[in-house]
Amino acid sequence: MSAETKKIGEIPSYKVTLFVRRFNPEDGQEARWEDFDVEVFGTDRVLDALHKIKWEQDGSLTFRRSCAHGVCGSDAMRINGRNRLACKTLIKDLDMSQPIYVEPIKGLAVEKDLVVDMNPFYQAYRDVKPFLIASDKPAKERLQSAEERARFDDTTKCILCAACTTSCPVFWTDGQYFGPAAIVNAHRFIFDSRDEASEVRLEILNDKEGVWRCRTTFNCTEACPRGIEVTKAIAEVKQAILVGRR
Amino acid sequence: MAKLPAGTLYRGKVGMWSWVLHRITGVAIFFFLLVHTLDTALVRVSPEAYDAVINTYKTPIIGLGELGLVAAILFHGLNGIRVILIDFWRKGAKYQNVMFWIVVVLAALLFIGFAPRHLAHVFHWNV
Amino acid sequence: MSTPKIHHYEYDVVIVGAGGAGMRAAIEAGPHAKTAVISKLFPTRSHTGAAQGGMAAALANVEEDSWEWHTFDTVKGGDYLVDQDAAEILAKESVQAVIDLENMGLPFNRTPEGKIDQRRFGGHTRDHGKAPVRRSCYAADRTGHMILQTLYQNCVKLGIEFYNEFYVLDLVMVGEGKNKKPSAVVAYELATGDLHVFAGKSIIFATGGFGKIFKTTSNAHTLTGDGVGIIYRKGLPLEDMEFYQFHPTGLAGLGILLSEAARGEGGILRNASGERFMERYAPTIKDLAPRDMVARAMANEVREGRGAGPNKDYVLLDLTHLPPEVIDAKLPDITEFARTYLGVEPYTEPVPVFPTAHYAMGGIPTNIKAEVLSDNNTVVPGLYAAGECACVSVHGANRLGTNSLLDINVFGKRSGIYAVEYAKTAKQVPVPANAADEVVAMIEKVRNSNGTEKVAVLRKELQDTMDKNAQVYRTEDSLNEALDKIAELRKRYENISVQDKGTRFNTDLLEAIELGFLLDLAEVLAFTARERRESRGGHFREDFETRNDKKFMVHSMAYLTDKKAKKPADNIKLDWKPVTITNYPPMERKY
Amino acid sequence: MVTIETPRSPRSRKGAKWEKWGWLYMRASGVVLLVLIFGHLFINLFQNGIQAITFAFVAGKWADPFWKIWDGAMLWLALIHGTNGMRTIANDYTVRLGMRKFLNVTLWVVCFALIILGTLVITTFDPCSDPSVNQIADISIHCGK
Numbered sequence A: 001m002s003a004e005t006k007k008i009g010e011i012p013s014y015k016v017t018l019f020v021r022r023f024n025p026e027d028g029q030e031a032r033w034e035d036f037d038v039e040v041f042g043t044d045r046v047l048d049a050l051h052k053i054k055w056e057q058d059g060s061l062t063f064r065r066s067c068a069h070g071v072c073g074s075d076a077m078r079i080n081g082r083n084r085l086a087c088k089t090l091i092k093d094l095d096m097s098q099p100i101y102v103e104p105i106k107g108l109a110v111e112k113d114l115v116v117d118m119n120p121f122y123q124a125y126r127d128v129k130p131f132l133i134a135s136d137k138p139a140k141e142r143l144q145s146a147e148e149r150a151r152f153d154d155t156t157k158c159i160l161c162a163a164c165t166t167s168c169p170v171f172w173t174d175g176q177y178f179g180p181a182a183i184v185n186a187h188r189f190i191f192d193s194r195d196e197a198s199e200v201r202l203e204i205l206n207d208k209e210g211v212w213r214c215r216t217t218f219n220c221t222e223a224c225p226r227g228i229e230v231t232k233a234i235a236e237v238k239q240a241i242l243v244g245r246r
Numbered sequence B: 001m002a003k004l005p006a007g008t009l010y011r012g013k014v015g016m017w018s019w020v021l022h023r024i025t026g027v028a029i030f031f032f033l034l035v036h037t038l039d040t041a042l043v044r045v046s047p048e049a050y051d052a053v054i055n056t057y058k059t060p061i062i063g064l065g066e067l068g069l070v071a072a073i074l075f076h077g078l079n080g081i082r083v084i085l086i087d088f089w090r091k092g093a094k095y096q097n098v099m100f101w102i103v104v105v106l107a108a109l110l111f112i113g114f115a116p117r118h119l120a121h122v123f124h125w126n127v
Numbered sequence C: 001m002s003t004p005k006i007h008h009y010e011y012d013v014v015i016v017g018a019g020g021a022g023m024r025a026a027i028e029a030g031p032h033a034k035t036a037v038i039s040k041l042f043p044t045r046s047h048t049g050a051a052q053g054g055m056a057a058a059l060a061n062v063e064e065d066s067w068e069w070h071t072f073d074t075v076k077g078g079d080y081l082v083d084q085d086a087a088e089i090l091a092k093e094s095v096q097a098v099i100d101l102e103n104m105g106l107p108f109n110r111t112p113e114g115k116i117d118q119r120r121f122g123g124h125t126r127d128h129g130k131a132p133v134r135r136s137c138y139a140a141d142r143t144g145h146m147i148l149q150t151l152y153q154n155c156v157k158l159g160i161e162f163y164n165e166f167y168v169l170d171l172v173m174v175g176e177g178k179n180k181k182p183s184a185v186v187a188y189e190l191a192t193g194d195l196h197v198f199a200g201k202s203i204i205f206a207t208g209g210f211g212k213i214f215k216t217t218s219n220a221h222t223l224t225g226d227g228v229g230i231i232y233r234k235g236l237p238l239e240d241m242e243f244y245q246f247h248p249t250g251l252a253g254l255g256i257l258l259s260e261a262a263r264g265e266g267g268i269l270r271n272a273s274g275e276r277f278m279e280r281y282a283p284t285i286k287d288l289a290p291r292d293m294v295a296r297a298m299a300n301e302v303r304e305g306r307g308a309g310p311n312k313d314y315v316l317l318d319l320t321h322l323p324p325e326v327i328d329a330k331l332p333d334i335t336e337f338a339r340t341y342l343g344v345e346p347y348t349e350p351v352p353v354f355p356t357a358h359y360a361m362g363g364i365p366t367n368i369k370a371e372v373l374s375d376n377n378t379v380v381p382g383l384y385a386a387g388e389c390a391c392v393s394v395h396g397a398n399r400l401g402t403n404s405l406l407d408i409n410v411f412g413k414r415s416g417i418y419a420v421e422y423a424k425t426a427k428q429v430p431v432p433a434n435a436a437d438e439v440v441a442m443i444e445k446v447r448n449s450n451g452t453e454k455v456a457v458l459r460k461e462l463q464d465t466m467d468k469n470a471q472v473y474r475t476e477d478s479l480n481e482a483l484d485k486i487a488e489l490r491k492r493y494e495n496i497s498v499q500d501k502g503t504r505f506n507t508d509l510l511e512a513i514e515l516g517f518l519l520d521l522a523e524v525l526a527f528t529a530r531e532r533r534e535s536r537g538g539h540f541r542e543d544f545e546t547r548n549d550k551k552f553m554v555h556s557m558a559y560l561t562d563k564k565a566k567k568p569a570d571n572i573k574l575d576w577k578p579v580t581i582t583n584y585p586p587m588e589r590k591y
Numbered sequence D: 001m002v003t004i005e006t007p008r009s010p011r012s013r014k015g016a017k018w019e020k021w022g023w024l025y026m027r028a029s030g031v032v033l034l035v036l037i038f039g040h041l042f043i044n045l046f047q048n049g050i051q052a053i054t055f056a057f058v059a060g061k062w063a064d065p066f067w068k069i070w071d072g073a074m075l076w077l078a079l080i081h082g083t084n085g086m087r088t089i090a091n092d093y094t095v096r097l098g099m100r101k102f103l104n105v106t107l108w109v110v111c112f113a114l115i116i117l118g119t120l121v122i123t124t125f126d127p128c129s130d131p132s133v134n135q136i137a138d139i140s141i142h143c144g145k
């Protein structure tokens, strides 16, 4: 960084070591750890460090990213053993005296380096009918009170990053489990006062791979970069199956 | 072909570790229960058979094992209540963390109340 | 190196891009024609999801409003370079566009009566500039996120076919001159490195913006202007490329956007001494003046030494007088950004902000049916463009906040409707046997490149020069400097190296290809900016400080020619296109 | 590491939706078991202590129908609770469908065998029928001798 482009005063810089889990389907080798030393600034995120590696040291390092500020959901990965968005994890918030471990999210097949096959995850999402089902054809907007709107506000925040589902111990061992993200997105419609198909979705999630699979381990809630109370949403869906939507 | 990830341990928090413990204790209790059902069934065979088997339980090693079993039951049972509260109480999810520590403290208190007395029984101390 | 596998498909309507515009088009086209949507990102990763503030529509749910006022604001906000017929459509169809989204399930914030709530936004006024009006429909500060999710949800509902993580790299056109017609697009599949040729009767481009030509930007890493670049390389013109919007409130040093909604809800900009400096620049609407004015005012405060912070290089956005409940209810995400990325607590501390490259007003020229133009008025039959990559032009020289989410919905929908209409009667233009040759050559060239230059270094130098020379303030000299630099970078681009030689998930390769598009677009931008020797809207020339309607009340149209460029930008041909004026004769723009 | 079942294979939606009832049962039985088991432990291990557990002790307890019902309920509830819990665990960690079936069947067979055995023991147990019981003073009271 040259002096004139420095924006927020003197930003301290540090040297950190990243251990990145590498896998390339084309080189015939097993997945392995590889370490890189990078110089980072106080405001840098893990994504910046990965970019530095890719741009300055090893162009073949592969990961997904787009928005770089936690709204597109591209870059969920396991950072120091926990699912995080690389673009929302400030390096200074990690213990910098230790190496930083970065590996792909767990439970989905690794395609290359930090890239996993997201299709099963998307399929579970699509399986819960994540869209408004309403038969009326209003000329203007449907009315909805602020309270009714607030009922499902939390679960509208989901960016489908899969941090939750791939932090779930049940999903790791049972890939058939719908997973928290699908339930969150079902919740978003089940509790939308305009929707008419909550029964259908509840029936889908009453499946043997549905909500009953959840063991309330809260990993999903802790992993969610959008701060969605995932476990609570799952509990609400369970209640709705038992005693109806309230 | 695509590869499955080799795992390092996921660094879950209280929620995850309480579940791991709940599971382990559940399994332990289950296997004990199998044995316990069988040994109790011996009362129908004969008093001697029953007493013979039960006497082998009265050794210090089994006694310590029983201590562990009780600890497991205490945790499993109390944590089970915590899980039920998470499921049925609206604020359960919010307080799950606090509730875990309540479970731990309660289980510990009960255990501390129980352990000396049990050890006394096992080692024939006079209390 | 073996040549990649090539797959072939036939569709009626092929949509490139799955952002707001692309998916809105798909929802119109899908049920009526065989439709494919090709996107380099999974749809919900598109940058529409980053939009925060809202979507304008004269619903008049909370106060009196009319689409005429909205048209006027749009025209005036665009410094009269707006095509007024298009602006009328935008404003008139806005109401239906919002209702469509609500009916599809979008969870708008609500008024006490349960109607869609509205809030203020820069440049939107009642009765031709009398006072700010509440016109922006919103869902907290994640309106774009909700639009993107809702559109994707409805695509799932309709069973739209998506090809995700497919990078479109070429448009196949058949015929000569005015008879040129689109026949197919060629896409590179990220997962396998295979190529896919999608034949389509109608082809819609909805590939979004190209903010990555700048360093400080609110745009995603993936906004590299591929679609605009492809069109340009086909010899089709690009319109108004010099008009690029710099959003006033990017997080200082990072460029991450803090929505204008922050000011709409009452946030105030202050300089180092705490002065509300916008009172000096726009006495009536102050902090809610259009973006170009606010951005310039901020840059000016900093230039004149009134900036805050250790280097006096930013100003402050003050939200501390707003009740925390209001912040939590209306601006949760952006205050979270300030906390996460700058460690600033907006409840109690002002947030450091500085202008950030945000939105391309220019792009692929289209008419009001979203049909792409091959010159000032000739339509390319079957080729459509919508969204940020297109230039209808409803934003003119400066886009009003909340008009883009509207644009992608109104013109996205239109592109879908007209694409289907065309596909119903048109015949598929036969795909030439060598359709994929150019892409094969391009890919193999880049993959096998073993030069000494690094893509990331070139890109950074490009971004630095653009930030330095083509940002809020521009001069003949600065733009020439940018053009020289780009010419140099172009030469060095011939000598790049790509480390990853593989076929699977080769993002190294694609970053190099994307850089090619960035260079093209940066060059057109700097060139048209140099040639427009006036100041208007987002384009401000220090050497020509005033608007010059006599000479420049026209759109620029830039064409790539076959000519070998001896001097920088020598191979760009520039033309001008008249502005459509219906009701609002140009006036001075004052707020 | 365990490999997971390929998640792409479609979820089967067939079959009755037992899972909900299993889930409810775990909770309902859990609450009751808490009382039963803690009570059981208190009486047997805390008040009396392991050394005091003998045939006579059991016989003495079961002479009272209250404890018969108590222990019977505990037997049923705990075995079904435990077996259902084990079934969940087996489902989690088995990859192959065959293995999963096998474990499930085994678990339930064992469970019901033990339930039947235990129930028979409790219901048919008559502390007085055994001649040796008469030598135990405190039980003979119950036997009405």
Ligand SMILES: Cc1cc2nc3c(=O)[nH]c(=O)nc-3n(C[C@H](O)[C@H](O)[C@H](O)COP(=O)(O)OP(=O)(O)OC[C@H]3O[C@@H](n4cnc5c(N)ncnc54)[C@H](O)[C@@H]3O)c2cc1C
Pocket (backbone or CB within 6 Å): C016, C017, C018, C019, C020, C021, C022, C038, C039, C040, C041, C042, C043, C046, C047, C048, C049, C050, C051, C052, C053, C054, C055, C056, C143, C144, C166, C167, C168, C169, C206, C207, C208, C209, C218, C219, C220, C223, C225, C226, C227, C257, C259, C358, C359, C386, C387, C388, C389, C401, C402, C403, C404, C405, C406, C408
């Ligand atoms: C931070 C931020 C906040 C904003 N806030 C507002 C606001 O409050 N109100 C408002 O009106 N506007 C706002 N805008 C502007 C508005 O969000 C965008 O202009 C608009 O969303 C663009 O939509 P789009 O569909 O044209 O493009 P995008 O949403 O960017 O989508 C582009 C699509 O094209 C695809 N694509 C690109 N290249 C290729 C290729 N080569 N091959 C295949 N696919 C490709 C991408 O995968 C993506 O799906 C904001 C913009 C930003 C950056």
Ligand code: HEM
Pocket (backbone or CB within 6 Å): A214, A215, A216, B019, B022, B023, B025, B026, B027, B029, B030, B031, B033, B073, B076, B077, B078, B079, B080, B081, B083, B084, D026, D027, D029, D030, D031, D033, D034, D035, D037, D038, D078, D079, D081, D082, D083, D084, D085, D086, D088, D089
């Ligand atoms: C003391 C009272 C008990 C209570 C309150 C209780 C409660 C619970 C609850 C609520 C669950 C469900 C957990 C979940 O769904 O996440 C559970 C699971 C389980 N219980 Fe119990 N239980 C008790 C006693 C027992 C006993 C006696 C056994 C052994 C026979 C047992 C074995 C199990 C097993 C194996 C599981 C499955 C664990 C898992 O899936 O991770 N429990 N218990």
Ligand code: SF4
Pocket (backbone or CB within 6 Å): A073, A157, A158, A159, A160, A161, A162, A163, A164, A165, A180, A181, A184, A223, A224, A225, A226, A227, A228, A230
């Ligand atoms: S619920 Fe949270 S963690 Fe899960 S996919 Fe959505 S945003 Fe990601």
Ligand code: F3S
Pocket (backbone or CB within 6 Å): A164, A167, A168, A169, A170, A171, A179, A180, A213, A214, A215, A216, A217, A218, A219, A220, A221, A230, A231, A234
């Ligand atoms: S991590 Fe899994 S077990 Fe439940 S609480 Fe979350 S879904």
Ligand code: FES
Pocket (backbone or CB within 6 Å): A064, A065, A066, A067, A068, A069, A070, A071, A072, A073, A074, A075, A076, A085, A086, A087, A088
């Ligand atoms: S890059 Fe978009 S969420 Fe991280």
